[in-house]
Amino acid sequence: MPLLNESIQSQVRDVFQELKEPVHVLLFVSKDKNACPYCDDTRQLLEEVVDLSDKLQLSVFDMDEEPAVAENYNVDKAPTLVIAAEGEDGPIDYGVRYAGIPSGHEFSSLIQDLIQVSSRDSGLSQPTRDFLAQLKEPVHLQIFVTPT
Amino acid sequence: MVEAGEFPALANQYQVTGVPDTSINHGKNKVVGAVPEEHLVAAIRQTLGM
Numbered sequence: 001m002p003l004l005n006e007s008i009q010s011q012v013r014d015v016f017q018e019l020k021e022p023v024h025v026l027l028f029v030s031k032d033k034n035a036c037p038y039c040d041d042t043r044q045l046l047e048e049v050v051d052l053s054d055k056l057q058l059s060v061f062d063m064d065e066e067p068a069v070a071e072n073y074n075v076d077k078a079p080t081l082v083i084a085a086e087g088e089d090g091p092i093d094y095g096v097r098y099a100g101i102p103s104g105h106e107f108s109s110l111i112q113d114l115i116q117v118s119s120r121d122s123g124l125s126q127p128t129r130d131f132l133a134q135l136k137e138p139v140h141l142q143i144f145v146t147p148t
Numbered sequence: 149m150v151e152a153g154e155f156p157a158l159a160n161q162y163q164v165t166g167v168p169d170t171s172i173n174h175g176k177n178k179v180v181g182a183v184p185e186e187h188l189v190a191a192i193r194q195t196l197g198m
Contacts, residue, residue: 100149100151141171
């Protein structure tokens with residue numbers, strides 16, 4: 001039973017015409033249904049979304065079976081999506097993470113994130129880019145959202 | 149981004165009462181609501197003591 005109905009699939013497929021460069025979504029899940037009640041749905045949702053463009057690919061990692069990969073991407077909760085650029089030698093991490101199932105209003109955040117990473121352009125103003133370029137220490141931004 | 153409903157302990161830890169809630173450097177500072185780019189940059193500057 002698909003999560004995305006035909007109308008949504010069609011709209012998303014159209015929007016994905018904008019995709020430029022390849023994007024690689026790394027999805028981290030846990031088989032423990034108590035730890036991650038939405039992991040199965042998140043996986044299905046991502047599979048359906050990625051199917052709508054050949055510029056998108058999905059890799060799924062079980063955090064218990066592949067803890068080193070999770071650690072490499074600093075992922076400590078499931079489900080977490082790493083939305084990375086796909087380069088010649090594999091994923092290029094821009095630090096974009098989404099923890100939780102991207103449903104409701106957050107579904108459009110997911111689509112926008114994919115388009116943005118695909119554009120390889122932050123879309124930020126020049127003064128912001130200049131400011132960020134001279135940062136000497138990492139800055140961590142964590143945004144809490146809800147689907148409604 | 150973190151979906152607060154699925155990670156309530158984390159949302160509590162960061163004292164999230166309204167969304168979007170942007171925490172800078174693990175709770176050193178926060179910006180509540182959707183804000184223009186310059187506002188977020190200013191908040192980052194402030195957090196870093198710049």
